[in-house]
Amino acid sequence: MGRHLNFLFLALFVLLIWMFGGGAEPLDPDAMSNLDTGDMAWMVVSSAFVLLMTPGLAFFYGGMVNRKHIISTMLQSFVALGVVSVVWVLVGFSLCFGESCGGIIGSPMTFLAFRGVGIEPNVAFAETIPFLLFALFQMKFAIITPALITGSLAGRVRFRSYILYMVLFSVVIYPPLAHMTWHPEGLLRQAGVLDFAGGTVVHMSAGLAALAGALFLGKRQKNTSDEPANIPFVILGTGMLWFGWFGFNAGSAFGANGDAVVAFANTNIASATAMITWMFYERFMDRKMSAVGACIGAIVGLVAITPAAGFVTLGESALIGFIAALICNAAIGVAHSSSIDDTLDVFPSHGIGGMVGMIMTALFAGEVGLLHGGSWSAFGVHVAALIGVTIFAFAGAYALFLLVNLLIPMRVNLDQEERGLDKSQHGESLLN
8 A cells, every 4th residue: 555655646746747837828918908807806805715615614514523533524624625626727627617528527638737727818707807717716616515525424434535535526526517507518507507606516416425425334333422522613614614605606706796796695694594593493493592503504594595696686595594494404303313324414404405595596596587487497497407416416426435435445444433533544633
């Protein structure tokens, strides 16, 4: 194994030299004249906002697990910043936004190693910002998606296996969904499916992969506490995610414009409504208004409004948050009574939340929405897309778990799980 790792390290070094080699291409003055400094400034800020979501997720997940798994759980999110960034530059971006192959996936050669991705705008994607900035903004989405999956695997996944799984997910599952949904020639986009900022691409795919992972790995040992180790971490992580989500949704307008303002406002009101709904529903059910519950409610609202953020009114966004909170709360209850051990309820929160958001988009989105005079056929397209994405994401994710497990066992040994992943996987621990 050591020799194999040395070879992989050498191969990575050579690959990086090749990736970042080559001279700059000449600029087109006419294309450069389209750049708007206000749009560029907003998109740089939005990209930074979205980047902050991944360490926010690390705090959110890390605070919810057993104390002996905190470091490992947080690192599983944080390491995506490095791994997925390199994969994205090498081939991920091209698979998502390269020349369309049948509307399903992009050609890996179009923008291989960011060739042709410079400061000139690409009018097919964003007219007033550099194409490089568009690519970097989209990279942040690709980073957080596999990080979201880790919540269902917490406490029992081998770190090396997860790294390999993250790489494969980033080139097999995420790119077809991103291409079909956001590329101008994408299959779902051409069919009329709306996803403003990633309810389908990010949250449904991650939630379904999380469900596949929970089923594949099986239950955790039940000789340790399931109580959250650090609730202030959960609150901090939620605040960072909420803050970053403004870039996630409002940044998807690709400019400092009216759509960005609408998405910004809808993002806040949907999350606020979902959080309040969650807390009062818990009290209605004669349960405590917990801090963790409030945080989960806020996240569910953010997930559900994501696909509709730029398409609906403030009142409709509040209704989306309200409905999502009730449905996801019920889904978590069902999950807890089942034999599926989704450690941090990723599927009920992100998978179901994304599905709710997709249906709500089909109901409320502008003139297309069914409740605004849209056609039943347009609504049916969204339902068909939901079913198709569900089958593809779940089956594909499960197949990747099988493949990775053949190469490196996905689950740690029972004694390693007992000692805690912090010690067994990283040689570090918060415990004295």
